Amino acid sequence: MLNTLKNRFEQGCRTSAYPKTTIELPERYRGQPRVHAEASAELAAECAAACPQQAIDAGRRLIDMGRCVFCGTCERLSEGRFVSFSRNFELGVAEKDHLLTSGELPSLAEHAKKHFKKLFGRSLQLRQVSAAGCNACEADLNVLATPFFDLARFGINFVASPRHADGIVVTGPVSRNMKTALLLTYEATPAPKVVIAVGSCTLSGGPFRGSAEITEGLDQLLPVDLYIPGCPPHPLTNLHALLTYFK
Amino acid sequence: MNTDFLQIGNGEAITRDRIPHLSFDDFRNQALDIVTNGGKVVHFFGYPDGDGVNLLAVLRSDHLMLAGCRAPEAYPSLAAECEPFHMFEREIAEQFGIRPEGHPWLKMVRYHANERGLPDVFGNDYNEDIPGNYNYYAVEGEEIHEVAVGPVHAGVIEPGHFRFNCIGERVLHLEIHLGYQHRGVEKLFLNADTKRLPILAEGIAGDTAVGHSLCLAQAVEALAAIDTDAGARIIRTIGVEFERIANHVGDLGALSGDVAFLPPANYCGRMRGDFLNMSLWICGNRFGKGLVRPGGVRFPLTDEDRRVLTERLAELKPQVEHVIDLLFGTSSVRSRFEGCGVVSTPDAEKLGLVGPAGRASGIPYDARRDFPTEYYQHIGIPENAEPSCDVYARAKVRADEVLQSIAIIESLLSRPIETRCVEDADYKLAPSSLAVTLNEGWRGELSHCLLTDADGKILRYKVKDPSFHNWNGLAMALRDTGISDFPLNNKSYNLSYCGFDL
Numbered sequence: 161m162l163n164t165l166k167n168r169f170e171q172g173c174r175t176s177a178y179p180k181t182t183i184e185l186p187e188r189y190r191g192q193p194r195v196h197a198e199a200s201a202e203l204a205a206e207c208a209a210a211c212p213q214q215a216i217d218a219g220r221r222l223i224d225m226g227r228c229v230f231c232g233t234c235e236r237l238s239e240g241r242f243v244s245f246s247r248n249f250e251l252g253v254a255e256k257d258h259l260l261t262s263g264e265l266p267s268l269a270e271h272a273k274k275h276f277k278k279l280f281g282r283s284l285q286l287r288q289v290s291a292a293g294c295n296a297c298e299a300d301l302n303v304l305a306t307p308f309f310d311l312a313r314f315g316i317n318f319v320a321s322p323r324h325a326d327g328i329v330v331t332g333p334v335s336r337n338m339k340t341a342l343l344l345t346y347e348a349t350p351a352p353k354v355v356i357a358v359g360s361c362t363l364s365g366g367p368f369r370g371s372a373e374i375t376e377g378l379d380q381l382l383p384v385d386l387y388i389p390g391c392p393p394h395p396l397t398n399l400h401a402l403l404t405y406f407k
Numbered sequence: 408m409n410t411d412f413l414q415i416g417n418g419e420a421i422t423r424d425r426i427p428h429l430s431f432d433d434f435r436n437q438a439l440d441i442v443t444n445g446g447k448v449v450h451f452f453g454y455p456d457g458d459g460v461n462l463l464a465v466l467r468s469d470h471l472m473l474a475g476c477r478a479p480e481a482y483p484s485l486a487a488e489c490e491p492f493h494m495f496e497r498e499i500a501e502q503f504g505i506r507p508e509g510h511p512w513l514k515m516v517r518y519h520a521n522e523r524g525l526p527d528v529f530g531n532d533y534n535e536d537i538p539g540n541y542n543y544y545a546v547e548g549e550e551i552h553e554v555a556v557g558p559v560h561a562g563v564i565e566p567g568h569f570r571f572n573c574i575g576e577r578v579l580h581l582e583i584h585l586g587y588q589h590r591g592v593e594k595l596f597l598n599a600d601t602k603r604l605p606i607l608a609e610g611i612a613g614d615t616a617v618g619h620s621l622c623l624a625q626a627v628e629a630l631a632a633i634d635t636d637a638g639a640r641i642i643r644t645i646g647v648e649f650e651r652i653a654n655h656v657g658d659l660g661a662l663s664g665d666v667a668f669l670p671p672a673n674y675c676g677r678m679r680g681d682f683l684n685m686s687l688w689i690c691g692n693r694f695g696k697g698l699v700r701p702g703g704v705r706f707p708l709t710d711e712d713r714r715v716l717t718e719r720l721a722e723l724k725p726q727v728e729h730v731i732d733l734l735f736g737t738s739s740v741r742s743r744f745e746g747c748g749v750v751s752t753p754d755a756e757k758l759g760l761v762g763p764a765g766r767a768s769g770i771p772y773d774a775r776r777d778f779p780t781e782y783y784q785h786i787g788i789p790e791n792a793e794p795s796c797d798v799y800a801r802a803k804v805r806a807d808e809v810l811q812s813i814a815i816i817e818s819l820l821s822r823p824i825e826t827r828c829v830e831d832a833d834y835k836l837a838p839s840s841l842a843v844t845l846n847e848g849w850r851g852e853l854s855h856c857l858l859t860d861a862d863g864k865i866l867r868y869k870v871k872d873p874s875f876h877n878w879n880g881l882a883m884a885l886r887d888t889g890i891s892d893f894p895l896n897n898k899s900y901n902l903s904y905c906g907f908d909l
Binding site: 163164166167168170171174185186188189190210211212213229230231232233236237288289290291292293294295296297298299300301302303305306307308318320321322332333335336337338340341342345361366367368370371372373374391392394395 | 517518519536537558559561562563564565566586587588589590591592594595598602603605606607609610611612613614616657670671673674676677679680684687688689690691692693694696697705706725726729730732733736737830831903904905908
């Protein structure tokens with residue numbers, strides 16, 4: 161008992177004040193990408209060719225955050241002159257088109273479906289479905305339940321059954337062997353319901369695009385309401401998207 | 408014992424014409440001889456050669472050795488005489504349509520058609536959903552009941568199907584059916600250009616991103632004759648150890664949560680995040696994605712980085728020690744951990760368990776000590792074998808390794824680290840060659856095997872996550888165990904679904 165109390169005092173209170181205060185992520189964190197229009201065409205083409213994810217449209221000067229795994233190759237190659245990644249982790253978008261960006265993201269709050277705020281703003285219960293995710297996206301959703309993020313204080317919880325849920329959060333590139341289970345889970349969730357796609361794999365197939373075993377984008381199977389890019393998205397990216405879209 | 412198997416080094420490039428090419432009978436007899444005399448199977452897989460398939464076995468004793476043969480279309484199963492070949496023969500049957508006659512449990516591994524377009528060994532029609540033409544192992548009797556769980560689980564975890572045959576609350580048999588996560592990773596490696604390879608390796612199992620990308624990098628470095636500098640080797644070692652600490656700390660918390668002792672569950676959840684944030688500090692990604700590339704690392708550890716990380720470790724270390732002390736010093740925790748889910752040492756040997764799962768069943772093997780790479784030859788890794796073979800042992804091994812890994816990192820951070828950072832290198836792999844790489848990931852022995860064709864293109868990329876060995880350990884742990892202890896046993900292993908399903 162004494163040991164339990166000693167540990168309790170040593171641990172202290174760790175819950176973050178976010179979103180009331182801001183959080184600064186470390187310097188090497190790669191958040192929102194910005195494409196610099198003034199860079200030369202050669203440099204743009206060079207970055208597009210070097211991108212392992214074919215996420216860069218050199219002609220239109222756009223980067224596809226759905227394909228991007230935020231490896232930073234383009235930023236390193238161009239020394240930040242064509243693409244630079246800021247430390248802004250607020251990356252969630254409501255429309256798939258918004259993932260294709262030059263650096264300005266449309267306001268997520270303004271594009272959120274208003275009736276969802278009314279329905280789920282005070283209580284949002286989510287069922288997570290991992291559909292061939294590598295366990296990075298899953299792990300960084302799971303941490304939202306730990307004391308630092310404490311998702312439950314916002315009235316948002318991950319629940320054990322789709323029948324208890326207001327929507328599903330999907331991770332992974334939806335393998336052929338998980339497709340039916342995912343669709344059944346969606347069906348089992350009572351309407352009105354939301355679909356949230358988390359991570360590069362779910363948005364575009366991610367590192368696994370080109371494989372006959374996966375789906376290149378959840379939106380090919382289900383109507384997606386909220387897209388959260390990253391490989392994996394930082395927990396704060398997930399938290400920001402959930403709070404901004406539903407609160 | 409006379410053997411034609413060729414001794415090779417971990418991460419050594421050899422030309423394929425040096426692979427001893429035996430008759431199938433000699434191959435089978437010698438492989439069986441080595442493994443029944445205490446050798447272990449690192450790899451046993453097929454690869455295309457001309458108009459047929461060759462088999463290749465990589466075995467280990469105190470050294471690595473390999474030999475191959477032409478694959479017959481059907482052959483007398485090795486697993487029928489020697490259990491450690493069990494999973495590998497199933498995988499070969501699934502990937503190449505080659506039947507091991509007399510295999511004790513010939514069941515598909517991941518549920519996909521074989522790549523040669525041959526009639527399916529398992530009689531599956533792959534237009535049907537998984538599990539296809541498969542009857543689960545069933546126990547019959549008046550009071551027997553079955554519990555089916557998954558593929559979608561109650562928690563935020565990966566999918567798989569668990570089928571329990573129970574009498575009352577006692578589990579007679581647990582069958583674990585995986586394959587839901589299959590993404591075709593090994594095939595993707597064949598046609599991916601070099602810039603995609605590290606991204607793919609990091610996605611094999613995201614919680615082992617550093618470990619798997621290290622296996623890839625070492626294989627490429629061997630076959631492209633690229634040297635890494637001493638600083639890169641230290642930073643990679645630090646990366647793998649942070650990965651180990653974060654996962655073990657998280658699982659110790661989850662184990663505590665599963666016996667309803669919530670303080671360590673919450674503290675460990677938070678502290679795991681602090682360790683992930685140190686990986687974030689080093690390379691900008693909490694899982695270490697983007698750190699390791701063929702030729703070295705992409706990020707330096709400057710003196711300022713060393714100072715920050717050392718300070719954070721100094722603050723965290725006593726907290727970790729105290730929480731571990733609290734967890735193991737609490738009698739209600741001990742009473743649930745002790746004697747739960749025992750996998751005896753002989754069973755663990757036959758199943759081929761590796762990593763903490765093996766060490767908790769009395770098998771001290773640790774690739775960091777036995778086949779050291781990177782900076783490990785300069786680090787004394789203790790033998791962490793525990794004799795009790797239960798959940799307690801699996802938790803204890805992990806707790807010990809957390810404290811050892813913190814000490815390793817502290818010591819590595821104490822001196823300046825100089826490295827020349829690398830970008831995605833343009834390289835050419837040696838033609839008609841092979842390299843096998845082994846590293847001790849947090850779950851145990853990770854190994855990749857890269858074979859090239861006459862043009863230096865990747866002919867075969869074989870990935871083995873330790874979970875490939877260890878899932879049967881979990882099934883064994885549940886025998887004669889209460890079904891309510893399943894979550895506890897599951898967390899004590901915490902195996903990878905996608906690392907297994909590939």
